Amino acid sequence: MTNHIRAADETKGYEQPEKRLAMAIIINAISEAMGNGAVNERTSGGREKCRESALRWFVEADADFQAICDWADLDPNAVRSAALAHIQTGVRMPRRQAIDSQSNSKRRKDITIARIAAHAGVSATSVRNALDGRASHVMQARVQSAIKTMGKPANDR
Known part of the structure; x- marks a missing residue:
């Protein structure tokens, strides 16, 4: 998780600890959905269960997902789309500014x-x-x- 917090620290505009933590949670979930989680593989199918759970978090975009995106000050629909595209293709995630610009018109009604x-x-x-x-x-x-x-x-x- 330390690497994810460091990645969130390096993201411009995340000076507030709550935003850094929320961003680290999103980054960690993406990593886990790609099968790169730090779960012990020997614990009852740990890595695969972790991967499936993280992927479901993005697919279902439930209230927890919405709250984390709100705390990170990101549009949940844009995060969901970008994360799922990244998970499926392995293509680099867009920077925060790109996600924001994709969703500025939608943000108000959300x-x-x-x-x-x-x-x-x-x-x-x-x-x-x-x-x-x-x-x-x-x-x-x-x-x-x-x-x-x-x-x-x-x-x-």
Whole structure:
């Protein structure tokens, strides 16, 4: 994992520890999906299970995947497409700027109250209440911090 963190450290724009960690998780998952994970092969088919699990993470793009991409400040659809193409072909992944430029037009509509909630670690109801001014100052600050990082949700009134 140290190499993945180093790779994330070398990625421009990842000065915040949370973004570096999220990027390291994505890089590690790509490595594992390609069968290069550091899992002990003797543990009940470890390497193959690890590879399948990592590949499924990109294919299904579940809430965990979405949250990690949000923390890395990357568009989940662009990360998914680029990662799957890289895993299938072995062609080098595009740099962060290329992923961002592929998805800048989509990014705004991908920001939802649910994603803001996941990023802030609160419920969607708490986000709605904070946006409507019906939450504590602490909750409003937490939600506003997430919105500052991710952008306003498209379905905001």
